[in-house]
Amino acid sequence: MKKILILGAGIYQVPLIRAAKRMGLYTIVASIPGNYPGFPLADKVCYENTVDHEAILKIAREENVDGIVTAGTDVAVITIGRVCDALGLRGLSAEAAEIASNKLAMKSRYEEYGVRTARFRKIPFAREDYEELLEGLEFPLIFKSVDSSGSRGITRVDSPADFREARHNALENTRSDYFIAEEFIEGDEFGAQAFVQDGKVEFILPHGDYVFRGDTGVPVGHYAPFETDRACAPDVREQLEKAIAAMKLDNCAINADFIMRDGKTYVLELGGRSGATCLAELVSIYYGFDYYEKILRVALGEHVDFRAIKDDSGRPRLTPNASMLLTSDRDGVILSQENRNDPSDPDIVQIQFDYAPGDSVHAFRVGPHRIGHVITKGDTLGAAVEKLHQALEHIDIRVAGEA
Ligand SMILES: Nc1ncnc2c1ncn2[C@@H]1O[C@H](COP(=O)(O)OP(=O)(O)O)[C@@H](O)[C@H]1O
Ligand SMILES: [Mg+2]
Known part of the structure; x- marks a missing residue:
């Protein structure tokens, strides 16, 4: 065994x-x-x-x-x-993992390998001569701690008046003695799941993100395919493949964050693991295989086939799908959870409640505050998304507490 x-x-x-x-x-x-x-x-x-x-x-x-x-x-x-x-x-190397876990190391690699990414500077916390340090960058900027995740330690900086607070936020969320400042890319955020095995990129699946606008953007759902602009697909692939090479990622799942501006893909960051928020499920449903199983088989040393399942005519059968987290608008205790959806509806893939009545939950601000999720599919993306909204309407979670 x-x-x-x-x-x-x-x-x-x-x-x-x-x-x-x-x-x-x-x-x-x-x-x-x-x-x-x-x-x-x-x-x-x-x-x-x-x-x-x-x-x-x-x-x-x-x-x-x-x-x-x-x-x-x-x-x-x-x-x-x-x-x-x-x-x-079998799995990613320590070197790749370290690059993926430090935003300065990652961005420096991108620059070296010609990956399109926001221009950036390293800023030691000990220095406050920002004019010199930020020379060549244009506002708005974004200050980031280099070694945190989930949007912690990240602040948009519109003018020098924001420097102090943004530096403080980075300092509060790091173990490092520097942070990075980068140019803020005004555009549309999206992502991709991918897998690299023995140096070969096995698939790239771009996905749309539903984002909750809190202090910073927090992803609360996803959908695939992401086809707002088919013309951009080769550019997404090129930038992602370059970023994978730059970071030396191999034999691992990849979770990528991008921003599209004027038809150009900017790489925000890549992680050497599958995405959260129903993203591994998005891959499984889209390609018709069990993504978790494939991730495990690669880790065990097997050579794994990542091709989508085929329909009767031999073409890949790709299934549009969408997901959304369930959230609470208040801190409090769950009074009741009701799911009035038809349990035999084949297009409702999963409805999950994370908690039970009597459990305490948080008003949603960050990913870990989720209280469940819904995943749907359809013959078209439009049908999957419509089913998602219908399914959400048939769920009632009552939370007692102050809104
Ligand atoms: N250069 C940038 N321009 C615009 N928005 C950005 C930029 N960098 C980060 N962001 C925003 O901040 C979020 C978190 O940044 P990211 O670098 O992905 O760090 P984290 O590791 O916390 O996810 C992004 O998802 C995006 O919404
Ligand atoms: Mg990110």
Whole structure:
């Protein structure tokens, strides 16, 4: 029986853990202790912090695992790179993982490899001679801590009056002694899921993002295909392939963030793991295969076929789909959850409630405040999106608390 070590036990690792179990793998889950839904599904649980690469390496060694992987989180990626290097397991390298986990390292690579990205500068926290440091950049800018995720430590800077607060925000969200300032790209944000295996980009699936406008944009849903402008597809592919090469990403899933401005793709960042917020499901539904299973098989060292399933005439059958998080508009306790959708509707792929009545939830501001999700499909993207809105209308979650 093969052994897989999965890092994280949260909502975005649960489907990966389930897939591992379905495949008959001995499934070890490592995570800090907490009320995480992945624990009861695992064959074995190790209560370790997934960023503690020494501790995770020790587990991987002692258990003699055949693979190590995660889904939907950047936090554990450096550990995966280090363990793969140390034990000769299949997965991204420590070097690639480190580049992916530092925005300055990543952007410097992009610049070196000619990837189109916002112009940027490194700013040591110790220096405040911004005029000199920002020479050549134009407002608006965006200040970013280099080693955080989920929009933490990121502030838009419209004029020098915003410098102090933006620097402070970066400082509060970093372990580094510098941050980066980059030009703000005014355009349409979108993303892509991709996979690279033995140096070959196996697929690139651009997707549209539904964004909640809080302090910064937070993705709350996605849809595919993303075809607002077919003419741009070759440019997306070119920039993504260059970025993958620049970061030396290999044998891993890729979660990419882009902005489209004037028909040109700007790369914001790439992560060496599959996306959260129903993005792995988006890949599975679109191509008609189980993406989690493929991610696991690559981690176990198999050579995996990523081609879409075919219809009767031998053409790839691609299924449009859409998803949305369920959220609360207030902090409080769930009173009731009602789903009035037809359970036999084939185009409602999944409706998930993360909590039960009596549980406390947050007013939505960031991704982890989600309280569930809905995923739909259709013959066309329009049908999938319409089904999504219908399905959402037939869900009522009542939360007691102050709005
Ligand atoms: N150069 C930029 N121009 C415009 N918006 C940006 C830029 N950089 C980041 N953003 C916005 O901030 C969000 C988070 O930035 P990102 O670099 O992806 O960091 P994180 O690791 O926190 O996701 C992006 O999704 C986008 O909405
Ligand atoms: Mg991002």
